[in-house]
Amino acid sequence: MTHAPRDNLACLRLEYADRERRLAGSDIYSLFNPANLFIHQQRQREILRLLRRRGYYPLGGRDVLEVGCGGGGVLLEYLAYGATPACLHGADLLPDRLREAHRRLPHLPLACADGQNLPYQAGSFDLALQYTVHSSILDDGVKRNVSREMLRVLEPGGMILWYDFWLNPANRQTSGIRPAEVRRLFPGCNYEFHRITLAPPVARKLVPVSWLLCAVLERLKVFNTHYLAAIRPVGQ
Numbered sequence: 001m002t003h004a005p006r007d008n009l010a011c012l013r014l015e016y017a018d019r020e021r022r023l024a025g026s027d028i029y030s031l032f033n034p035a036n037l038f039i040h041q042q043r044q045r046e047i048l049r050l051l052r053r054r055g056y057y058p059l060g061g062r063d064v065l066e067v068g069c070g071g072g073g074v075l076l077e078y079l080a081y082g083a084t085p086a087c088l089h090g091a092d093l094l095p096d097r098l099r100e101a102h103r104r105l106p107h108l109p110l111a112c113a114d115g116q117n118l119p120y121q122a123g124s125f126d127l128a129l130q131y132t133v134h135s136s137i138l139d140d141g142v143k144r145n146v147s148r149e150m151l152r153v154l155e156p157g158g159m160i161l162w163y164d165f166w167l168n169p170a171n172r173q174t175s176g177i178r179p180a181e182v183r184r185l186f187p188g189c190n191y192e193f194h195r196i197t198l199a200p201p202v203a204r205k206l207v208p209v210s211w212l213l214c215a216v217l218e219r220l221k222v223f224n225t226h227y228l229a230a231i232r233p234v235g236q
Contacts, residue, residue: 028204035204038214039197043163044077046196046228051081054159054192054230059083062126066090067115067150068133072101075108078129089125091118115146123155131163134185135174147185151233160186162229165197182229190232197226 027033031040051057059082066074069090078088090105091113092098098112113119115133128150137143150160166176179193198218206214217223 034211035200035207038203038207038211039200042215042218043197043226043228046194047161047163048081050161050192050194050228050230056127056159059127061087063087063124063155064089064127064129065118065120065125065153066129066131067118067146068092068130068136069101069110070094070097072104072108072110074129074131075101075105079105089120091115115149116142118149118153120153122152123158124153126155126158128154128158128160129163130160132165134162135164135168135177138173138175143185151186151189154233158232160229160231162231163226165226166195167199167225177227179227179229182227182231186231188234190234192230194228195221195224195226196228197224199223199225 027036029036031037051059056062059078061084064078064083064087066078066089069075069092072090075088075090079085085107086109089109089111090098090101091111092101093112093114095112098110101108101110111119130150134143134146137146154160162182164177165174166178168174168176179191182193183189183191196218198214202217202223203214206217
């Protein structure tokens, strides 16, 4: 997670503490949970397809930054995709979350930083990632600042990979983002959008009944809650 003024940081800490309390003993986000495994694997398939189609295979040797890396789960995925550890960076505003990432990935270069002021030179990264960070930022000005920073640190020819939801009525601490807002946050870019990820409440009910049915429903897109996007500045 990354963003915001001091009061927002306090709210973030309270939100994560409350989330940990509510989910204590739960396997809802464990890969041992069949529904979460389905969501996780389907997302990975779509991301790998997009990366290959956009020329990001192989990933080895490419400089990659995740803005809002949290406990390092996505960074672990990119290591499995073949990213070079010394080239795989993460930044997060919350020290507790970053300490968790350091414990899991002590060999990666990680920074405790506000996404509005990333500690990297302009043009440093081939690929910048954001997974469900922007939807957690409720202040429009902060969203714009984080977006500008992501574009600033992107090298010529680089790409932003966006994965975030457009609908999550169960969480009032977030605000879904549709393609029109993505275009406003990253003006002057080319965009490729894919609506993916079967709504988690639907997946939790139906995956134990039929994995195939859920795969078909996700292909129909009607019940999908997230957008996967490739964002590249025009002329790059």
